[in-house]
Amino acid sequence: MPEQTPWATAKLSEIAQIYAGGTPPRDNKRFWGGSIPWLTPGELSGEGARIISSTAEYITSAGLRNSGAVLLPSGTLLVTTRATLGACTIAGTEMATNQGFKNLVFDREIADPTFYYYFFRTLKRTLERRASGTTFLEISAGDLGNLPVPTPPLAEQRRIVEALCCVSESEQAIEASIVKLNIVQKARLEACTAPGDGRLGPLKDRLLRIEAGKSPDLPNTPAAPGEWGVLKVSAIHRDGFRPNENKIAVSPADVNQRYEVHCGDLLMSRANTPDLVGSACIATKSSARLLLSDKTLRLIEEPQLADRDYINLCLASTAVRRQIEHLASGSSRSMQNISQRAVESLVVYWPDLAQQRRIVNEFSSISEQIRQGQQEVLKLRKLRAGLTDDLLSGRVRVGDVA
Incomplete structure (x- = not known):
């Protein structure tokens, strides 16, 4: 196999504009309960969602004007850079964030936000090394902007995104089926252990x-x-x-x-x-x-x-x-x-003994489906982690794994 040409790199600030967030004063009711989604780091946890369109709190236009928050376009990469470092998601609609984020609006001519979403998910330790602070760790906009990032051709970024999204979507589909199975199992438990022919x-x-x-x-x-x-x-x-x-x-x-x-x-x-x-x-x-x-x-x-x-x-x-x-x-x-x-x-x-055993067998069958789904999710997570590391480092190119 011929040696791969290394990707070019750039400072993050050369391919994206970086915006901070802010919080309107809490004591002014005019600033809260509006139509602008307003995101906080606490809403990002674990695997999280790749795209977010709704938030726990909303602010008004007046609240936006009276805070450090900025109305960010759909497609902005929202990265936590205060206390919790490196959690990220992509804005699925116009929204604002609090000061716990640095928000990246990419030049779409050269950068795919989803490529950098996956890239930032690998950077937690790098961000921790660059962070400072006595009360809690924080990374400044300047330090974040100086972060060197790979800049593969846009077409290659999109091929990588397609490969990683394919695995992520398979994982999410199985997780959704597990949620449904848990609901069905709970409903069947309540139905089967309620008074009937017994x-x-x-x-x-x-x-x-x-x-x-x-x-x-x-x-x-x-x-x-x-x-x-x-x-x-x-x-x-x-x-x-x-x-x-x-x-x-x-x-x-x-x-x-x-x-x-x-x-x-x-x-x-x-x-x-x-x-x-x-x-x-x-x-x-x-x-x-x-x-x-x-x-x-x-x-x-x-x-x-x-x-x-x-x-x-x-x-x-x-x-x-x-x-x-x-x-x-x-x-x-x-x-x-x-x-x-x-x-x-x-x-x-108490149904008769035969019916008790039928209920147990039905419940056990659903439990086994849930167990198998959970194992499949773990396998896909391992696959995604390995694939992410290989593809985002440039060691393996999408054509090599197609």
């Missing part, structure tokens, strides 16, 4: 017993593989079992194998914050040997009457969560408790 009854009618462990005074260090550990309440979460959330049992006297947690156990926390008290999950395999604490419960069902996974689903349903919130007690709002008797009294809808 009857309501207390949880105790379908349980053999509830078991709890002990909570000795232990160091807040997780057990290593093969060692014994006692579960913390944070090990039990509606999103799944978290076996690393445990405390090592340092003395043989702290180990009572009667309380050992086994893969497949239905576990419930009897103490936690108001939102998490009463959370339940199915235990999965762990490298450590884990024990119940006095704040973690094992629910053992009557197998001829109840499916363990169905009970787990019911405990996450809105109807049961409301009961748990009502029954939980405690003097502190930061930590609530629910007694075993209260757990036994929870009213659940």
Whole structure:
């Protein structure tokens, strides 16, 4: 393969005009609630959206005139340069920003804003090195303008944008399908655990017993593989079992194998914050040997009457969560408790055992689709990261990966 001709470079200020943002005085109502979108850095987080057209707050024309903000054209690259450095998005409409941004209006004859959107997403460490400030880091317009940037031919910029957008759009499509699947799953959970062809009854009618462990005074260090550990309440979460959330049992006297947690156990926390008290999950395999604490419960069902996974689903349903919130007690709002008797009294809808298992299978099928989608998103993110690095450095040209 012939050696690639290096791209030319330029100072950022040579290919874009740089505008700061500003904030109108908050005490003047005439400046707020208008029609001009006004963006703050807090609205950009994580992966974020490549294009943004609406904002949390809007200002008026008077607010624009009475601040350092500028009405920026659609296509402006908005880059955070104060406290949070390097987050960016492209204005999808005319808008303004606060002073946490430096805003780049490119010469469209030589620069594609989307190319530089992807380029700036690789510059967080570079911007941090160039930033200064004692209270919080900030990069000035002058320092930003002196930043050397690649200036490949416009046609090549657009080919690179097309390649990267293709991967990003595939990723976004899968993420959108995951959101829809989560909505469907939640709706099906509520529908399937509501009264129908069955009857309501207390949880105790379908349980053999509830078991709890002990909570000795232990160091807040997780057990290593093969060692014994006692579960913390944070090990039990509606999103799944978290076996690393445990405390090592340092003395043989702290180990009572009667309380050992086994893969497949239905576990419930009897103490936690108001939102998490009463959370339940199915235990999965762990490298450590884990024990119940006095704040973690094992629910053992009557197998001829109840499916363990169905009970787990019911405990996450809105109807049961409301009961748990009502029954939980405690003097502190930061930590609530629910007694075993209260757990036994929870009213659940009980279809026949075969229907319980059909509900579980339907829910598991959707969960598997979500899991596969999440894995695909991770693969695409890795692909995009590698492709971004290769294409924006010029090491690989679009024709090489077509």
